[in-house]
Structures are given as C-alpha cells and as structure tokens.
Amino acid sequence: DVKVTQSSRYLVKRTGEKVFLECVQDMDHENMFWYRQDPGLGLRLIYFSYDVKMKEKGDIPEGYSVSREKKERFSLILESASTNQTSMYLCASSWDRVWNTEAFFGQGTRLTVV
Amino acid sequence: AQSVTQPDIHITVSEGASLELRCNYSYGATPYLFWYVQSPGQGLQLLLKYFSGDTLVQGIKGFEAEFKRSQSSFNLRKPSVHWSDAAEYFCAVGSGSARQLTFGSGTQLTVLP
Numbered sequence: 001d002v003k004v005t006q007s008s009r010y011l012v013k014r015t016g017e018k019v020f021l022e023c024v025q026d027m028d029h030e031n032m033f034w035y036r037q038d039p040g041l042g043l044r045l046i047y048f049s050y051d052v053k054m055k056e057k058g059d060i061p062e063g064y065s066v067s068r069e070k071k072e073r074f075s076l077i078l079e080s081a082s083t084n085q086t087s088m089y090l091c092a093s094s095w096d097r098v099w100n101t102e103a104f105f106g107q108g109t110r111l112t113v114v
Numbered sequence: 115a116q117s118v119t120q121p122d123i124h125i126t127v128s129e130g131a132s133l134e135l136r137c138n139y140s141y142g143a144t145p146y147l148f149w150y151v152q153s154p155g156q157g158l159q160l161l162l163k164y165f166s167g168d169t170l171v172q173g174i175k176g177f178e179a180e181f182k183r184s185q186s187s188f189n190l191r192k193p194s195v196h197w198s199d200a201a202e203y204f205c206a207v208g209s210g211s212a213r214q215l216t217f218g219s220g221t222q223l224t225v226l227p
Contacts, residue, residue: 004157031212040123042204042217043158050212058214090157094213102148103215105157 003027004106006091012112019078021109023091030096032074033058033103034066037088046089049074050096081113116141116207120218127195128226135190135221137205146208147188148215149179153201161203164188175199200225 007022025032031050035043035058045058047066055066063085067075074093078085088110092103117140127133139145146165150158162173169181179190188205202222206215 031214033212033214035217040219042118042120042219043206043215045214045216048212048214056211092158092215096212102160102163105150105159107155107157 004091004093004104006089006106006109008109009107010110010112012114013078013081015082015113017078017081017113019081019111019113021076021078021089021091021111023074023076023093023106024072025074025091025093025104026072027093027095027104028071029093029104030071031094031103032068033092033094034064034074034076035090035092036060037090037108043090046076081111083113085111086113087111116145116209116216118205118207118216118218120203120205120221122221123219124222124224126224126226129197130194133190133192133195133199133223135203135205135223137188137190137218138186139188139205139207140186141207141209143209145181145188146213147179147181148206148208149173149177149188149190150204150206150217151175151201152204152220158204161190195223195225197225197227199223 033048049068091106094103149161205218
C-alpha cells in the first residue's frame with residue numbers, strides 16, 4: 001500500500017516560532033502537495049512540487065515556504081507562526097504526467113498556534 | 115480558474131436510504147474529477163475518479179458518480195447508505211502541471227439509525 005506519513009498528528013506552537021511539518025512518501029511519486037483544511041473552506045493548496053528542488057505556489061502560499069531536498073520528503077515551513085495558521089495540514093503525493101492516477105493523502109497534522 | 119461547488123454543507127439520511135451528494139465544477143477544458151471521503155480524524159481516501167469515457171463511474175464502498183457535461187456536474191450516489199458512511203465528502207477537479215486538486219468545501223453526511 002502507498003503510504004504518506006506526516007511526522008506529527010498534533011502540534012502546539014507559540015506565535016513567532018519557526019515550525020516544520022514533515023511528510024514522507026514511500027511510492028517514488030514525483031508530485032507532492034501541501035494542503036490546508038479549514039471548516040467550510042475545504043482543502044486549499046499551499047505549495048506543491050513536481051520534482052526534487054522544484055516548487056510551485058498554490059492558492060495560499062503567504063506565510064509558508066517548502067523544501068524538497070529528496071524525492072520522498074516534502075517539508076512545509078512556517079517561518080514565523082501566527083494564530084491564523086492554526087489549522088489541519090494535509091500532505092499528498094501522486095505520480096507525474098499520468099492522468100489515470102490519484103493523490104494519496106497523509107493522516108494530517110493538526111497545528112495549534114497559541 | 116477552476117472551481118468546485120458543493121451546495122450542501124450538511125446532509126442527514128436514514129440508514130438504508132438512498133444518497134446523492136451534489137458537485138458542480140467550473141473548468142475550461144475536459145475536467146478530471148474526483149470524490150474523496152474523510153472519516154473523523156483520518157486523511158482523505160479516494161472513492162472514485164473520472165477522466166474520460168463512460169460518464170457513469172463506479173467506485174469503492176458501493177458509490178457511483180455520473181459526469182454530466184451539460185450541467186457541469188459530478189454527483190455522487192449510493193443506493194443504500196450504511197452507518198459507516200457517515201463522514202465528510204469532498205469533490206475535486208484536477209488540473210495544472212502536477213494535476214493539483216481544487217476541492218469543494220465538503221459535505222458532512224450524518225446517518226441516522
């Protein structure tokens with residue numbers, strides 16, 4: 001089975017802290033994604049990557065950055081956490097340029113910024 | 115830009131009753147459409163997907179969806195709901211260089227015994 005693993009299920013951080021959310025996939029997927037999930041808003045794309053060291057902004061990149069140094073790992077970075085970044089964060093991965101595919105999701109990290 | 119609308123925030127059905135969850139999309143080209151389900155505390159699981167061909171697609175857990183281009187819709191159906199179907203359901207359209215997903219706001223399904 002494809003596995004997308006997020007390093008933490010729950011995190012509590014203080015305002016102004018630098019926060020790292022880690023995601024690892026074990027299926028050699030080219031594409032990786034970070035989404036944010038908020039009630040009533042569904043999932044919104046923060047950043048995605050289609051190759052190592054490549055990244056693209058999604059719909060809501062402000063306040064976030066990402067790193068992809070290895071194919072299997074995609075990190076989301078909050079440079080200076082703020083209370084409005086309290087949310088559920090979901091990582092996903094998929095194969096590249098094959099339309100008959102799907103995105104596989106991790107379990108999510110619920111981040112609380114206090 | 116693409117968008118997805120799920121007009122029903124919350125639906126309640128009795129166990130054994132039929133179910134239809136609505137999804138409307140806006141996209142300039144041939145859409146690539148998905149339905150995902152999220153159980154409490156879990157990540158998202160793919161129920162079914164549409165890329166081309168037969169407009170009625172079958173998925174897991176007895177779900178099906180019908181693509182109607184004229185109505186820009188991709189509604190999810192199940193003939194008889196089980197209590198374990200209680201969850202949040204998301205419709206999504208895939209596009210872009212990495213076929214990144216644009217999601218609707220979700221429909222929360224409650225199943226009454």
